[in-house]
Amino acid sequence: MAELPARGRAVCGGIIDAVTIPPATATPAFTAILSDTDFHRAAQGPGNHRLRIVWLGRRRVPGISAGVRLRVEGMVSLREGLPTMYNPRYEIIGIQES
Template sequence: MPALSARLRRLSKSLRTSREHLEAEDEERSASRRGTDPIGSLASRQRARVSGVLQAVTYRSSQDKPILVGQLYDGTGSIDLVWWGRRRIAGIKPGAHLLAEGRVADGIHRQQIHNPAYQLLGPGQ
């Protein structure tokens, strides 16, 4: 039975990996269709127009200054969208699709765009 259990674990992992790969391809196609810059190829200090899905949204407080951070994923990579002075923004939540514009900056974990101009995208946009 241990061999069967190991096979089932490998199959389960394979299915998850396939699903993640398909989702990444779908996001990459959508971003390409919108004519946005691939996140995975951005350079620091360039103006960028990116789109994708928010994978995570977190709130941080820095010396009494609120900071809202959304991790945007487009299938080629992720970038943090950082809104200074904001605790929440209507529609900015995990799973939301959006288009954002701004100047790319280097961050600790990944590149960032500070106070981006953004547009929430509906289904099929």
């Protein structure tokens, strides 16, 4: 995730760290912060290891909550200093049971 372009199409994956649900009076937009899986393991290193994901027009996205592994694909742009992807295609990655 540290190698995301400032602007352009990208595919990446990680773990949802946080979700933001706006109040009923605000414009519907479900926002999540995706962190690099390697960053979770090492908790250090250079580069930006976070991606803001925004689903416009939605108050929630089924299956998306903190701790979920996710793979996203879409256009990246830099907003408020954080790489941001709007309305991405996404895939929830399950963990293998032992």
